[in-house]
Amino acid sequence: MYSMDGPIPSGFVGRRIVNELMQRQHVLTLYGFVMLALMVPTLVLLVLDARTIGDVNVWAKPLKFMASTALFSLCTAWFMGLLPPSVRVSPANWAMVSTLIFTSLFEVAYISLQAALGSPSHYNVTDAFHAAMFGLMALAAVLLVATQAFLAWQIHRTAVERPLPVFHQAVIAGLIMTFVLSTASGFMLGGNQPPTGVGLPLAGWHLSGGDLRPAHFLGVHAQQLIPLAGVLLVRQAPSRAGAALFAVILVYTTIWVLLCKLGLSGQGGY
Known part of the structure; x- marks a missing residue:
């Protein structure tokens, strides 16, 4: 034991x-x-x-x-x-x-x-x-x-505690953002082939323009990153966690938009 x-x-x-x-x-x-x-x-x-x-x-x-x-x-x-x-x-x-x-x-x-x-x-x-x-x-x-949007709806619908705890809010927001942001960037990515070459280590991205993969990454992984932010906010600033979570979501979405614009600023292909 x-x-x-x-x-x-x-x-x-x-x-x-x-x-x-x-x-x-x-x-x-x-x-x-x-x-x-x-x-x-x-x-x-x-x-x-x-x-x-x-x-x-x-x-x-x-x-x-x-x-x-x-x-x-x-x-x-x-x-x-x-x-x-x-x-x-x-x-x-x-x-x-x-x-x-x-x-x-x-x-x-x-x-x-x-x-x-x-x-x-x-x-x-x-x-x-x-x-x-x-x-x-x-x-x-x-x-x-789309499975993530459905799960977000299920979590919201079946939650007993109202208003929802901040972590629940973070999970729901992350799941919805994964559906919305990754779908939008995915459609843009489908029509804009990334540049060739090795790019950044591990990820392979090109940050000089014409590569929508960084934006798509943020979209897909909002599922993990937004809930993680929720956990940290609840632990570090419990009295302000709700407002801080809203700020994190706003900043995260803004970065995604900027990465989309950067990705559309050039044309890759191979």
């Missing part, structure tokens, strides 16, 4: 988090960990396979999508813990979970297949099949982030 009087061993904390995730939504939790596991062989392939697309290793995109999908799934599972247990297992929420898994799995699988073939997945309209798959990826992306 671990004593709760002294420091809690990191392994114990990790097990508590995993157990909590499993209780909140076990299917999404398992799916998230599968994606994390798939990153290991993908990372090995990235090291061993020197092929590139647009001067970037062919396995860089699958690796990033796996990481993003894992984080997206695990956070969704955690936020479902804000719902009453009976609501979590409702047919509507099982449909939401299924939509998240199938749409994200479709994207990861197709992107990985194209990487193995040494062929682009995005902006590949060389023939009818690849053009159709590019369109299906866009549809899958919209359906994927």
